[in-house]
Amino acid sequence: MKETTYVSVIAYTYNDEEKVKKFLLKLDEFLYQNFTSYEIILVDDSSDDGTFNEIFKTKNMIKGNVSLINMWEKHGVAKSLFAGTDISIGDYIYEIESISIDYPMEILLKMYNKSTGEGNDIVFAKSKSSQNYLRELCSKGLAKVSKGKVSIDSNDLRLISRRALYSITKSKGVITNRNIMFRNCGFSWSELNYSPIITSLNNSKIKNRVKTIEDIFNALIMYTTTLEKIPFIFSGVTLLMSLLLFGLYNIKYISSISHPSSLIISVGLFGLSLILFTLGLIYKKLEVFYNIKNGTEIYKVKNINRINRY
Numbered sequence: 001m002k003e004t005t006y007v008s009v010i011a012y013t014y015n016d017e018e019k020v021k022k023f024l025l026k027l028d029e030f031l032y033q034n035f036t037s038y039e040i041i042l043v044d045d046s047s048d049d050g051t052f053n054e055i056f057k058t059k060n061m062i063k064g065n066v067s068l069i070n071m072w073e074k075h076g077v078a079k080s081l082f083a084g085t086d087i088s089i090g091d092y093i094y095e096i097e098s099i100s101i102d103y104p105m106e107i108l109l110k111m112y113n114k115s116t117g118e119g120n121d122i123v124f125a126k127s128k129s130s131q132n133y134l135r136e137l138c139s140k141g142l143a144k145v146s147k148g149k150v151s152i153d154s155n156d157l158r159l160i161s162r163r164a165l166y167s168i169t170k171s172k173g174v175i176t177n178r179n180i181m182f183r184n185c186g187f188s189w190s191e192l193n194y195s196p197i198i199t200s201l202n203n204s205k206i207k208n209r210v211k212t213i214e215d216i217f218n219a220l221i222m223y224t225t226t227l228e229k230i231p232f233i234f235s236g237v238t239l240l241m242s243l244l245l246f247g248l249y250n251i252k253y254i255s256s257i258s259h260p261s262s263l264i265i266s267v268g269l270f271g272l273s274l275i276l277f278t279l280g281l282i283y284k285k286l287e288v289f290y291n292i293k294n295g296t297e298i299y300k301v302k303n304i305n306r307i308n309r310y
Contacts, residue, residue: 003112006037008090012077012097013055014045021054023099025061030105032063039065041088043080046071046302059307066307072300078178079299085165087304093165095178097156102127102196110192111159121164122182122189125157127196155179161187 009027013020024042031038040062044051055068069083077097085093092115094108103125111123158179164187183189 002034002036003109004036005092005112005116006039006090007031007035007092007094007112008039008041008085008088009094009096009108010041010043010081010084010088011099012043012045012080012084013047013051013099014074015047015049015051016099017047017050017054019099020051021058023101024055024058024066026105028058028062028064028066030108034109039067039088039090041067041069041084043069043084044071045076045080046074056305056307062308064308068305068307070302070305072302075299081178082169083299083301085169091162093160093162095158095160101157103157103194104197107157107192107194108159111157114190114192115159115161118190119188120190121161121187122185123159124155124179124183124189124191126155126191126193128193155191158182 009031011023011027016023020042024040027040031040042055044055052068052070058066067087069080069087071080071083075083081095081097085095092112094111107125111125114120115123160182164182164185167187168181168185
């Protein structure tokens with residue numbers, strides 16, 4: 001028996017010419033078999049290969065409603081998905097950050113059942129082979145310096161209820177890191193672990209590490225005051241060191257033993273403390289700018305196409 005709830009599936013694509021057609025047909029067939037009403041929204045992030053044309057080749061093969069958003073320029077995953085959720089009408093929204101899937105399609109139905117059955121507004125799907133010890137360690141560290149438990153796990157697949165999506169986007173604007181925001185938004189969430197069906201995906205280790213560092217930095221800005229405190233702490237330490245050295249210099253000077261190098265170091269440390277203090281003030285201003293920019297910056301769409309067979 002098919003589920004009667006209307007669901008939207010938003011998938012991000014960029015230079016996926018070789019796999020987008022297979023992905024779309026497989027996804028459409030699965031949704032057709034399990035949901036009475038659904039839509040698929042593909043967001044092409046200004047690909048420079050044949051991704052756009054490959055999607056249109058499926059026009060006479062698909063069974064459901066499919067829309068294609070072509071971004072004006074490359075925006076990245078977060079803003080491209082935001083463009084997709086903006087035109088979605090489903091009561092539940094799937095977000096797929098990469099069509100290089102390593103999970104069985106059945107996980108989509110399990111996520112839906114977990115959400116509706118347990119009352120979770122957000123459900124993440126996580127591969128059992130994607131354990132990241134650096135993320136786990138940093139999550140524990142962030143929990144100690146923030147007001148609550150902060151998770152920075154990364155998932156390419158998630159399900160969000162309409163009310164959760166509306167509430168979060170209304171208050172935060174464009175979400176720069178959707179995984180972090182959805183995991184720490186206050187709505188109940190859960191996670192499904194799955195065994196990957198493909199273990200040879202070409203994922204760059206360097207790219208994954210860079211993404212991990214970016215997520216940690218974003219979490220520090222969004223949920224702690226750690227970064228803004230660091231310059232002021234070092235400023236205070238260097239100021240104390242400069243005063244200590246200046247005091248030692250005066251003691252030596254009184255004793256008729258001149259040590260100009262101590263004075264030079266003291267003055268240098270004092271100057272450094274002023275620089276660090278200034279950097280702290282600059283950071284606070286940049287943090288405000290960061291929040292304003294990422295909360296109000298809009299995306300640019302070149303065109304939106306319907307590729308239904310009828």
